[in-house]
Amino acid sequence: MFRRLPEAAGDIIAFTIDGQFAQAFAGDTVAAALLSAGFDHCRTTPVSGARRAPYCMMGVCFDCLVTIDGVGNRQACLIPVRAGMRVVPVPETRLVLQADRKGYFPLIKGR
Numbered sequence: 001m002f003r004r005l006p007e008a009a010g011d012i013i014a015f016t017i018d019g020q021f022a023q024a025f026a027g028d029t030v031a032a033a034l035l036s037a038g039f040d041h042c043r044t045t046p047v048s049g050a051r052r053a054p055y056c057m058m059g060v061c062f063d064c065l066v067t068i069d070g071v072g073n074r075q076a077c078l079i080p081v082r083a084g085m086r087v088v089p090v091p092e093t094r095l096v097l098q099a100d101r102k103g104y105f106p107l108i109k110g111r
């Protein structure tokens with residue numbers, strides 16, 4: 001689906017995606033590296049579980065959130081990939097809301 005521009009190639013660096021060895025060109029963003037590696041999504045939506053992949057590639061849509069070196073919710077499209085970086089797509093999380101006896105849904109804290 002994605003094709004790299006010939007002039008975009010640079011030094012090859014190694015990093016991991018979900019613990020698996022991966023390579024990218026120096027200067028690639030993490031999002032570009034994920035897409036180049038064949039990942040079709042970075043996260044899922046908390047309510048429906050729908051898959052989301054990098055879309056805008058410029059820091060607007062937040063569909064590229066990943067965990068990088070243990071820090072969650074990083075925008076992969078804004079961060080250059082580095083050698084040794086540990087990238088983990090956000091695991092599937094789904095909210096299960098259950099109404100109380102009066103039909104109200106609980107407030108969700110810490111989100």
Ligand code: FES
Nearest residue numbers: 057060061062077
């Ligand atoms: S791809 Fe849209 S914010 Fe990263």
